[in-house]
Amino acid sequence: MGRTEMTLEATVNSSPTTIAELVGHRTTETFALLDEESKREIRRALLQAVCIPGYQVPFGSREMPVARGWGSGGLQVTLACVGADDAVKVIDQGDDEGVNAVNLRRLVTMSTGIDETTEVDEATLIQSRHRIPEDDMNENHILILQVPVPEPLRGIERDIRELARMHAEADYSRMWVSLYEDKVRNGVITQSTGYPCLVASRYIVATTPIPRWDIPRLHQSKFLTLFGAGREKRVYAIPPYTDVEPLTFEDVPFEVESADGATCRLCGSSDSFLVEMPGKQESWSCSDTAWCRRQRNT
Amino acid sequence: MGYAAARGGLNAILTAENLVRRLRDLDPSERIELDQFTGRLRLLVDRVMGESGLWAPELAAMALRQGEGDLIEAVHLLRAYKSTLGRLDTAIPVHANDIQLVRRVVPAFREPGGPQILGRSTDYTARMLTTTDRDIVDASDSTTTLDTALKTRPSNSRMSDVLRDMDLLVDRRRTDDPEPFDITRTPAKPPAPRSALLSSMARAETGALVNQWYRNILGPDGYLHEVTLGEVRHGKLPINVRHPMTGGSVNIGSFRATEVEAIEDLNGSEEDRTRFDVGYGFCFGHNERKAIAMANLDIACYRDGAKSGLEQSLLMTTDGLDSAGFLEHLKLPHYVTFRSMVERKVAVRRVADGKN
Structure with missing residues (x-):
């Protein structure tokens, strides 16, 4: 995230010498809504996420002006990454005009003064709910996906401690069994969106839910993808040029929507x-x- | 950089915002002043502050007014406001015994050490709706002796200490003094230290916590032992910080809190049957319902020892903003995911019809 810029205002200009000064000191409007400490903390979590592709990094998710479940995680990632020279594109279901896309975009632009655009080739940050743009993207793009449910194994296990063990030991056998049972019962794998993928041959991730159509775009992508789950307080990442394999069997080819x-x-x-x-x-x-x-x- | 498309989405949003603002602010009734919230709807203000994890009566009143009385909305406004502020300092810990009591109820003993103060409470008031102005008190009414009734009292004894002196309490006080788990900076998930559990419950939605308590009384999946309350307290505590130059303690304000001690009868086969244990509840403002549920759930969670999902339920499902936000997100457009689901329905049917 080389292009993040420190804010325009320092939080405290000089050390306070009285209680009144300490308590009374209030910063003016901050760049990108969040205070600097919060943004640094989110960036640290994102760096860890990039270093361990697919691993869900806990972070101290802040309460945002949008409700949890409405893109608060994606918004925090965008605000932690945004610098004064960025241009942002925000889509919901692929549409720049979706009401939630409009709402999130105006929060980003109002709090930063940066440019907004609908065009992928003009954008540097693309925040999206449940789609990857059809356009080619490259190393200059960061794709930020909003994540309602970051845990890909929740359908097969509810206990948080057991989930942590399964990821730690890459014990994904029950996931394979559930896909097998699905195929045997229904003739096809019925998982629609958010198809589980193995990242860098290590961690299974929840793909946000983007449609299966978008999944092949994540494999060996030129762009960085950051996933923000505000309500569940986790971020994860797929760095550029990383293997992303949808879970399937040798004789059952992965199918996109037709x-x-x-x-x-x-x-x-x-x-x-x-x-x-x-x-x-x-x-x-x-x-x-x-x-x-x-x-x-x- | 252009924005070529018609901006229909933005117009819809601005119109909706305008409708809310106009219909609220142009209502023919008088605008409600902030001191009316803090003075006449104090329990609502207290709940907002408790569930926000922020002591700020005036800001809570503003949030309630802006949110048209929607409690979750007010909590959201207040917490989102807090997110924009840097953290200046951490207060010096105060001892709960520094409380200046305005109410104290001890159900466990008829004559506990220290006072029983019924205080300002409707516990024993007949719940009859007053439909006329006849019963409104006016200032000349001399039967109300506010001065004596509102005098705060120091707390000179607490039931856990009394039980300990009687050797009736298991001792699980710890000798180290770990930093409290900060749920606003680190997500709490099992296994978590007790401080994470307590602060999660202190900030939880009151209704969610009451429901967690009751579903473990009567629900299908848990068993919670009813406690005997040792302390139900409401009072005022000081906020002290360290002076940046002198290093001395300086009082910069105070806050009100409700504190509860819940005495648990240990009846498990592996437990000490000769003694009791105590659960603890504490939250901002006057909210006994919440603090009692919290105290009972605290000890229930400890006794459960990670055998059930109670810890996970308390840590991860009781926050009002989490649950309400996620519930309401269902109103967002979902047509991409729904299209993909329809496609799979067709695919399954095709296989079933033998067309694949």
């Missing part, structure tokens, strides 16, 4: 993640609205 040959009614694409309007003819459109708009304009 729309049975449907195309976007706006841009005509069949090679993007499409969402549908119920009960309508020609009802499909790209979930990534900025990408779709560009397809139409070029």
Whole structure:
């Protein structure tokens, strides 16, 4: 996170000499909402996360102006990383105009004065709820994914101490068994979004839930992906050029979502993640609205 | 850098915010002043401060007013405000016996050492809704002797000490003095030290804690022993800090708190059947319901010894902002995940129909 900048105001300019000075001292508006101590602490957790790909690092999640479960973790990661020269793109379900995307973006821009953009090639920080942009991204991008449930094994184990043991010993056997049972019972693996992946051949991670369509983008990506779970107070990371393998069996290929040959009614694409309007003819459109708009304009 | 798209989302948000502000601020009734909250809705203000983990009556009143009386919303506003402030100093620890009592109830003894003070309480007031102004007290009413009734009293004895002197208490006081676990800086998860459990409960949502208590009384998955209360206290404690130059202790204010000691009858086969143990509850403001639940759950959790999921439940499921925030996030758009789920339904059906 080389481009994070220290804030414009020091917290305490000079050492106080009286109680009144100590207590009475109040900083003016801080850059990026959080006080400097908090941002440094989050950055330290993120550095640890990058060093141990896929490992869930606990951090002292702060209460944000948005509710927990509404992107408070992603927001803290963004605010801890943002510097004065960054430009931010925020999407929810792939849409820059989603109400929650708008809300988070205005918090970032209002508290930092940095530029906002819908275009991936103009953005340096991309905060997203549940999509990876369709565009190519590179080493200049940090993708920040909001995470509702960071624990990939919660479906098979509820006890926190046992979960810690399973990760520590890479004891993922029950995860494999659950995938096997799913396949045997249903004919396919029914896990829809948030597909469990093995990162750097070590830790299983919860993929936030992004659709399976986006999973191959994480493998050997040029960009850094940071995951922020505010309510559960953990961050984790997939560094650039890291192996990310969706859990599956040798004879059961990993399947992304299929729309049975449907195309976007706006841009005509069949090679993007499409969402549908119920009960309508020609009802499909790209979930990534900025990408779709560009397809139409070029 | 451009923002080409129509900004429909932003307009919707601004309109919603405007509606809330206008309908609240332009209500034909008088605006509620902050001292009306702190003076007339003090228990609500106390709850907000307790669940926020921040002693600031005026700010809590502002938060309640802004949040139209929604307690969780007020707690959110207050905690988010706290997040923007640096931490200046840590107060010097005070002993709980430094409390200036305005209320003390000791159910365990008829005549405990020290006073029984019923104080300001509706415990024994008939719950009959007053529908007229007839019963409103006015200042000329001489039957109310506020001066004597509101005098604070020092705390010169506590039931755990009395029981210890009678050799009726197991001694699990520790000789070291570890730094308390700071739940605002480190997420608390099992196994956690007792200080993490106590501060989690002190900041928990009152209803969540009461429910944890009751579900372990009557619910399907736990067994909690009803305690005998040794102390139920409400009073004022000093806030002292170290002077930055002289190093001396300086009083900079005070706060009110509720404190509870819960005496537990040890009846387990491996436990000391000749003695009692004590659970501890403490929270900001006047909130006996919460402090009693906390004290009983504290000792229940210790006795449970990580055999059940009680510790995890208390540490991880009682925070009001966590639970309410996650519940309400279900209102957010979920159409990407839902599309993916629909796709799997079709895939399963295709296999079942033999088309794969």
